[in-house]
Amino acid sequence: MSTVDKMKRIAEKLAQADAVLIGAGAGLSAAAGINYLDEQRFAEVFPGWVKKGFTAQYQLMGYPYWTQLEQWGYYKAHLEYVYFGQQHNPLYQRLFDLVKDKDYFVMTSNVDGLFYKNGFDKSRLYTPQGDYGKIQCTVPCSQQVWDIAPFLQAMTPFYDRHEQVLTDERGIPKCPNCGSHMFIHARIDGSFIDSEHEREYRNLMTWLNKNANNQVLLLDLGSGFNTPTVIRLPMENLTQTMPNAHLVRVNLEHDEVSLDIPHKASLFKQDIKGFISELTA
Structure with a gap:
């Protein structure tokens, strides 16, 4: 399937999705200019x-x-x-425009606050790294x-x-x-105060339970292998366990999936900024 056809397919899946889960790693901030x-x-x-x-x-x-x-x-x-x-960021604002009319949630390993600085509702964010x-x-x-x-x-x-x-x-x-x-x-060691993020985690669990059987599009943007258990692997596990989930992974280096979910995943080895631009074109 050509890249153009793949993008059309993702645009259709986004339009049809009941809910969108964004999983963001360092690659998203790098694409936004913080490298x-x-x-x-x-x-x-x-x-x-x-x-x-x-x-x-x-x-x-x-x-x-x-x-x-x-x-x-x-x-x-x-x-x-x-x-x-770093306040208003064009990439994050385009990403918000993609999902603002959807039932969305974000989990991210990034600690720069760019999601809530660019329109994303804090009650829909899970930031376990701080x-x-x-x-x-x-x-x-x-x-x-x-x-x-x-x-x-x-x-x-x-x-x-x-x-x-x-x-x-x-x-x-x-x-x-x-x-x-x-x-x-x-989060750098055991002194990190996890309790600060317990409400965020409960909100995420409530959201996932509500959407357990819905059409859910998972957008994995720039999650790598520095801390794979925070974003990358949970996104794959959710794709595997949720019956109507589809994973879109965008990564310049590691677009592969480790679980046997090829029929439920669309993989893009490209720059996130370019991907979002094409998706919103």
């Missing part, structure tokens, strides 16, 4: 860290060899770019999370914009409850 492997953009946004020998944001994900002053200096720049600097807009205690001493913006603002007097590090420990975020270190509310 953690983009060395040119890294050099533009993080010149202080280029001087330290780094060439891409990906190298600093989970990086253990820095002080709190260095870590929070980097994350202040990182969040100002990735979270606060949210860059929040911060938490690393102990944690409670199940509480806070908005991160005031903590970043408090760093400003102690932030060297040339070196992109903090210059004084007074700028380091401390837990308002116990005084311990804090970190972005993003």
Whole structure:
């Protein structure tokens, strides 16, 4: 079947679907312009860290060899770019236009907030890996999370914009409850506060139960193998178990499926931005 015919088939399935489940991975954010492997953009946004020998944001994900002053200096720049600097995004807005009149739900491993910044209803989002807009205690001493913006603002007097590090420990975020270190509310280890997302999970389960026998189109956009149990494999399992489900997987590198569901899957090895453009043409 030609690509044109495949696209027509997906457009028909979308039109006929009772519900749409979007499963989004890092590939979607990359297609939207936030690519953690983009060395040119890294050099533009993080010149202080280029001087330290780094060439891409990906190298600093989970990086253990820095002080709190260095870590929070980097994350202040990182969040100002990735979270606060990214608001209305054309790709996410086109995706929203595709599903806004459907009974949709989104589960995503992305923590950049681009879904809710571009029209998607927060009550229809499941974000088990966290949210860059929040911060938490690393102990944690409670199940509480806070908005991160005031903590970043408090760093400003102690932030060297040339070196992109903090210059004084007074700028380091401390837990308002116990005084311990804090970190972005993003899953990196066992300190992550899962309870923050329990309501989202219940909403997803309610939605899935409601649509168990309906015509459901599953759009798997950019989920890879860094954390396959979060989006990629659940999307395949749901396709297999829901009798009237059809999976559409769009991925530049890994468009294959691991389960025996070829009759229930349409696979596109292409850029997500191009795919959405063709689907909305």
